[in-house]
Amino acid sequence: MAKAKKQAKRYSTEKKKEILNFIKKEGRGGQTKAVGKFKVTAATIASWKRKEGGSPVVSTKGGSKELRAVEELASLLKDIAATEGHLSKLKKAYKKAKAKL
Numbered sequence: 001m002a003k004a005k006k007q008a009k010r011y012s013t014e015k016k017k018e019i020l021n022f023i024k025k026e027g028r029g030g031q032t033k034a035v036g037k038f039k040v041t042a043a044t045i046a047s048w049k050r051k052e053g054g055s056p057v058v059s060t061k062g063g064s065k066e067l068r069a070v071e072e073l074a075s076l077l078k079d080i081a082a083t084e085g086h087l088s089k090l091k092k093a094y095k096k097a098k099a100k101l
Contacts, residue, residue, distance in 0.1 A: 011040070016048050 011019075019038050023030035023045070035042050 009040075011044075019045065020048060020052065 019034050019040060022037070023034050026033055031042060031045055034040065034045060
């Protein structure tokens with residue numbers, strides 16, 4: 001009995017954009033994460049990137065100094081907010097423990 005050919009999966013334009021945006025958002029390692037999450041091959045993603053006019057390889061050194069500075073500031077603000085949230089929880093736990101004395 002002859003093997004039946006597996007039909008290639010087709011992705012809508014919206015789905016392609018979603019996957020490519022996911023990769024851009026994730027940055028380094030985003031394509032590998034997309035392969036696992038969306039069950040699409042790395043070769044397919046590279047092909048989409050070429051057709052989009054971009055490079056199949058995402059440069060981690062790209063962008064202006066200002067853009068990198070803004071991204072760093074955003075990351076630091078996120079870390080500060082998380083730390084302040086954690087500190088708030090610790091203060092509440094401290095007051096609760098102190099009240100038991």
